Amino acid sequence: MLSVTQPREKLGQMANAIRSLAMDAVEQAKSGHPGMPMGTADIAAVLFTKFLKFDAANPTWPDRDRFVLSAGHGSMLIYALLYLTGAPGMTIDEIKRFRQIGSKTPGHPENFITTGIETTTGPLGQGIATAVGMALAEKMLAAEFGKKAVDHHTYVIASDGDLMEGVSQEAIAMAGHWKLNKLIVLFDDNDISIDGPLSLADSVDQVKRFQAAGWRAERINGHDTDAIAAAIERAKKSGKPSLIACKTVIGYGAPKKAGTSKAHGEPLGAEELKAAKEKLGIAPEPFSVPAEVLKAWREAGGRGVAARKEWESRIAALSPKKRAELERRLRGERPAKLAKALAAHKKALIATPQNIATRKSSELAIEAIAPAMPEFLAGSADLTGSNNTKAKSVAAFSAKNPKGRYIHYGIREHGMAAAMNGIALHGGFAPNGATFLVFTDYARPAMRLAALMGTSVVYVMTHDSIGLGEDGPTHQPVEHLAALRAIPNMRVFRPADAVEVAECWELALNRADGPSVLALTRQNLPQLRTEVKANRSAEGAYELAAAEGGKAQVTIFATGSEVEIAVGARKLLTDKGVRARVVSVPSLDLFLGLPADARAKVVGDAPVKVAVEAAVRWGWDALIGSDGVFVGMAGFGASAPYKDLYKHFGITAEAVAAAALARVG
């Protein structure tokens, strides 16, 4: 235990400093959530002064304990802690600019804005589920590099709201199954939600629920600092992840609003604030912290210096090769071998073309990637054999085999996506996870956070259209490409053949600033590409087949499985004397983000523009114009063999050629 011994009353004063700053900042912003930091200040004071291994001045030290404020609305708790412990950049002026434009203290904690924030929280349930990924990454990295190099805890403060969200169940089931014993969740068990007493909407016994998921769980008084410390001690000794349900009073100290939903999401008001400070024995001046209390906090902020230095010595003592590899992995830099492996793979595809489903092409790519990239961490939400995501060379991760490099996430798409965020944020691994494209709907809140935070993760989404056939409309995405492309910073790839699959994998793995979706087919497709000189998918679209015999009259744009159809339509048009070209669009969003002149070169000036995609039209007008021809889906799909469906919905080479011909006149 890295402890600076604090007499209990000093700990109380230190907790009050959090309360004081939280009340003042929310009051000044006229907006925010004072009740949560006031209620959890004692928990945070114990955690940060006695347990959390951190060095405030070096917030990105790799082996620090992770602290996740899942109840992100209580952001002033963490901003106060960062200020009090002396984190770089978190000045009292930033606290005063809480929730103002350009400040380091936005409404909810944003890791891309504020140094010292481990992950962006606010959408409930995300923090705890992301923390599961962090704890998983720690366990795997420790198994690979040893306890001397990797050995830290992940702490979470979670609220009732976090635990009511369904994703929390997926997360705790994974953590329990994987025996992530270094994950410790402190539950702010305050019996209040926004609508009023929790009893309006909930009667779950959370301790029993967590125990059912394989956790150690207990209840304590969340304002008894000795009890908090003792419970964390017990948790650290457990072989299971731990829930500590801390009974707290929301808005602790506010004479009228404490213990009520009125303390949750609005300023206390001048009068109640004044009375709360009086009751807590806090001086009335806003944003003031007594010098000796600030000094104690700053000492706590330096508690981890020795631990950090010891870790640095241990790392320095590793073999140079091992050390270099760990450091590369933690930097998120790709191994030199990766580019070579992919180049060889692409060359092999030209030598032996593969007329297979793109999910199978993806498997071939993975077989090339995995041995070249030890941090490559694939997984599936219980569709391994359908998603084709498991390389032969890797074993499954389990509590007993922490060196396994394939994750069976279970039927938990949302938990998978959130855990992937945590794995990526922790560092050391490049996570990718798989399910059917239609089930991105289940994972969307975590995928959005990935785009917002810019985590480098890959979603391998197979069965990407009516091409999945018999499973029917509940399993056939039609709006999902559009819905994913609409997310800022989400890159959506829909490759047309085995070569484009390799190119898109390459682009996705080398994307350092955000997530990528690979939309892949269930059905077989011909290999269309005959050369691999450059990564032609890199600009999102390129001319796959030029017009024959002169200036093009028609350009057919298509993605994925519909590029084959476009190529067929071009042939039919050519046979009728119409000059048509085909532009393959492996990433519409990437392409639309290019400067206009770069786009114009690819779009060309053929008067008739046709787009083909077995999905809804939303978004395509940006490329083909509102007067362009779109061949795709107008509504939901149906259950039948896929070839019947393509005919039924009129997505065929003949239909495309006929639509183009009608325009050519």
Place this chain on the structure above:
Amino acid sequence: MLSVTQPREKLGQMANAIRSLAMDAVEQAKSGHPGMPMGTADIAAVLFTKFLKFDAANPTWPDRDRFVLSAGHGSMLIYALLYLTGAPGMTIDEIKRFRQIGSKTPGHPENFITTGIETTTGPLGQGIATAVGMALAEKMLAAEFGKKAVDHHTYVIASDGDLMEGVSQEAIAMAGHWKLNKLIVLFDDNDISIDGPLSLADSVDQVKRFQAAGWRAERINGHDTDAIAAAIERAKKSGKPSLIACKTVIGYGAPKKAGTSKAHGEPLGAEELKAAKEKLGIAPEPFSVPAEVLKAWREAGGRGVAARKEWESRIAALSPKKRAELERRLRGERPAKLAKALAAHKKALIATPQNIATRKSSELAIEAIAPAMPEFLAGSADLTGSNNTKAKSVAAFSAKNPKGRYIHYGIREHGMAAAMNGIALHGGFAPNGATFLVFTDYARPAMRLAALMGTSVVYVMTHDSIGLGEDGPTHQPVEHLAALRAIPNMRVFRPADAVEVAECWELALNRADGPSVLALTRQNLPQLRTEVKANRSAEGAYELAAAEGGKAQVTIFATGSEVEIAVGARKLLTDKGVRARVVSVPSLDLFLGLPADARAKVVGDAPVKVAVEAAVRWGWDALIGSDGVFVGMAGFGASAPYKDLYKHFGITAEAVAAAALARVG
């Protein structure tokens, strides 16, 4: 108990008829899931011959027990049951056309295709969560109309996958809290998932987990028909919802594949099928059911005739007024009072214009609607005071107050949306539920099912843009309007003022064939409309302000809070001598669905088209063309007071006017 006594061996033969049809249909389709129906055939045989209150010939009889196959991939179970019990339209030929185009036997059960299917399932977790809504509706309707009129159970067969999905936690927490004791879940506890043994990914103790959520839960042998019957008896007597974990063997009877994931999602193959039939004592002919077994099943299908007739007599004995009201409610017909109430409300808005947030305008509309429409069932995922969804005249529903007409769903957006589907499918209520627009991401799988099934539900989604201000980008939708508009059959309304809010509520409540989103602001907006002669939102877009002094040079299209900005820009342009008109677009998707000539009338022919929406551009090119001017968001938002954000992101009347001017030249 409505029972036709069956000797156990006959029950076994009846179960084998299910197994036989399931094996044959999947084999013929070369696609499907034989293992689940083979594993649960005994459970289904007990349920349908001894407990389920139904009259196969009258599958929509309102007081029937509901049966939900949450594990929808096992669709052949329910198709076999429909055929065997003699449901209208389910012939042996339909069974033979399993998973073929136009059949009544699609890959997953689709209630809009097949009579006798209560809800569309397949996306895991949805069935159990929808069933919670059905059971809730039953409890509320029984409280209102009495046990003589409404008194039935809701049975669910759920799989491991259903219980691993997070939405199941939200659903069971609600059911436990509400003490929905007439909800009985039979859990197909077969220890197998697609990737292999369940132990690869899960070790949750489901019985303890359900108990922690306030359920009665027990374990039985799922192939012991006496044990199944006894457990259902106990469940029916419980004051809590019940989980019966039935230990089963997936693919029961298949000599090699039973008990393995190989029995899950593919045909058994000719050899294994033959051997399975031999082992089970089934004749080898495909699609054959022994005459005496079919006869027993058909008798079971008629078990409920007497119960139905008794119910009809009881209904006939109700007071004419009560009966008429119940029948109207069950037909889903709106009360005559509703149109009058809304007309009066709109008139009052003209008399006293309201310059308030559209969430507040919505509250005013709700205050007008709720007293006129007893089936109006509002609720919120713990944001009641922010969503403004609770009419003063209604009380909260609870286990103790089942006549309450407001649902505190808790922080469970997904469970709320799924429950709303169940409520709508059950009949008797018009559900609407609320959260922040950004959190539609959490509810999306259930919202998609609503669109697919065409359930008439309303999502009241407030805080619909950067206008929510300080909570920041995690809470600010930017892509959600586009992502929702892309869902086929989802109607997205974004009204601009109090009058449009009333109009959009009217359109949403009168939509019989699908769901509607109301996207509403946190911030105040001026009332722009000065007349209410017709529902001008009904076509999705209309000219709010014409150009002054001649033919328009500029058309500014805008939605919601940005219509005020468009009106401001029009004034600035007019002041500079540029003739501009404003088109308000309360529903872009509705408008784009109109015939071209109807659209052209509203779009007009001003050479410069500008769209203003505080969201991403996706979809707008369809209206303004890819060369149109779009003023909106290019990425995520930020945390600050909302007026600062509008300036920061350049969504102002000045910016719109300047962009238009640059085009006018």
